[in-house]
Amino acid sequence: MSVSLLNQNYNGITYNPLNPFTINQTLLWKGDLDSLTFDQNTIKAKLLNLNQPCYIVSVNGQVGVTQEGYVITTTDSNSDNIKLIAISNPVGLENLGDRNFCHHHGVNYAYMTGAMAGGIASEEMIITLGKAKILGSFGAGGLSPDRLETAIKRIQGELPQGPYAFNLIHSPNEPSIEQRAVELYLQYGVQTVEASAFLDLTANIVRYRVAGLTLNSANQIEIHNKVIAKVSRREVATKFLQPAPPRILKELVQQGFISEQQAQLAAYVPMADDITVEADSGGHTDNRPLVCLLPSMVALRDEIQAQYNYTNPVRIGVAGGIATPQSSLAGFMMGAAYVVTGSVNQACLESGSCQHTKKLLAQAEMADVMMAPAADMFEMGVKLQVLKRGTLFPMRSQKLYELYRTYNSIEEIPLPEREKLEKQIFRKPLSEIWELTVSYLSQRNPEKLAKAVNNPKLKMALIFRWYLGLSSRWSNSGEVGRETDYQIWCGPAMGSFNDWVRHTYLAEPQNRHVVDVANHIMLGTAYLYRIQNLKMQGLQLNNFYTQYYPTTSTLEVCG
DSSP states (O other), X not given: OOOOSSOOOTTSEEEOTTOTTXXXXXXXXXXXXXXXXXXXXXXXXXXXXXXXXXXXXXXXXXXXXXXXXXXXXXXXXXXXXXXXXXXXOOOOGGGSSOHHHHHHHTOSSSEEEOOOTTTTXXXXXXXXXXXXXXXXEEOOTTOOHHHHHHHHHHHHHHOTTOOOEEEEEOOTTOHHHHXXXXXXXXXXXXXXXXXXXXXXOOHHHHHHHHTTEEEOXXXXXXXXXXXXXXXXXXXXXXXXXXXXXXXXXXXXXXXTSSOHHHHHHGGGSOSOSEEEEEOSOSEEOOOOOHHHHHHHHHHHHHHXXXXXXXXXXXXXXXXXXXXXXXXXXXXXXXXXXXXXXXHHHHTSTTSSSOHHHHXXXXXXOTTSEEEEEOSXXXXXXXXXXXXXXXXXXXXXXXXXXXXXXXXXXXXXXXXXXXXXIIIIIISSOHHHHHXXXXXXXXXXXXXXXXXXXXXXXXXXXXXXXXXXXXXXXHHHHTOTTOGGGOOOBOOTHHHHHHHHTTTSGGGSGGGOOHHHXXXXXXXXXXXXXXXXHHHHTTEEEOHHHHOOOOOSOHXXXXX
């Protein structure tokens, strides 16, 4: 129960009549006094009815709430005992963030789910979200072109009008995979890609963007290929905020991938429509703090927009740490055009992860994550954030990297260490692991295989990457007997979400549906926005009002 120096009421709402922000000196509520409620539970139900306004009225010093009546302007000091002390207008979910995001992508509100590689952000997830008019990005990273093509066909078949997006992950070690993904997106008319892990622009992402530029009958540039760039560094964001580099455009024209006119039009549009600022997230992350990173990126966008004066300024969204209404509201209040969730969706029924992984995620706390070597950029020392609770992958993968740093070949590793690797981590002789690697690379990347034959250090890295690569697939497929080796990409937001839903029906993984989670996060965000608005008008509310918890499935309500 809150405490006021001037007033205190049993329903947990008080106000300071001397507060200069109270509005009872200029506005007057008119309506039926019987419509006022003073019961705590009923008051909260009215506050949660976001489609209607709320009038906070004091009657004989007791604070009540109604959604009926109307307000008039008055200059009368109004000495009677009925005072209007605060107003909360309707809070539409579509009004959170930038409404242009909703219009541009054909969605109901400024919320999307980010790609999780290996098909964790599965076809089922993207289709389910799309049918609810929520944008989701399919996790194409690490998948073969054939598997990606199958996903494109299924998602487009279920969502012929969208909305959906496909991930385009930068693949410095396998550029042909990145190129083939772009070719498939262009071939099948995929109109939205989420570009991630880029350190610089490549010809592939530029080709995708510029190949979708045309002039309409009004001589206006139309952008048919939308790009949502996920970044965590200002220097990378700058690349996507600016037009495509002339050098790459020239090469693409010479190769016949784009026309001269498209190259000319590219000078007038940025490389991305939206930039997702990724803070401390699961998987690849720089562990940047949200409160520092987002304002910096918004300022950078404003600076570049002033330079180029684009017709449609690039929108800045936020990801990493978004898992509750509180974190979502924080993003919007700092200027985010939209919010993106990640780790929490992996624990939902529609994700491509196995049931064991989902159970581990549902038990995770905020401290149950750590950084571990990444399979795709192992030699570079790049790390990603994974779950450490219930799996030994973080420690075992770090051991592999230490051995790689210390020795120049498999043969240099002391025999006891090699035997330990074969027994505990690989569970096969290292020679057999190399044979499997040769078989894989001969089809996927024969050039790298040729280099490794005469490079013992690279050969060792490729053997170690066998474990790093398969461990994430084991987590998806539910490989029996390999549970302690599951590589589960996860950020601290997972623990934050679990804390939020701990005493609700969403505590159980079998109750988690990706659309339901999205709806509750956005409903809670709008509700907390209403509560903060009332507090800024001088109201003091106890914790009963200032918290939002999922009590009923929004899917059941809508159904």
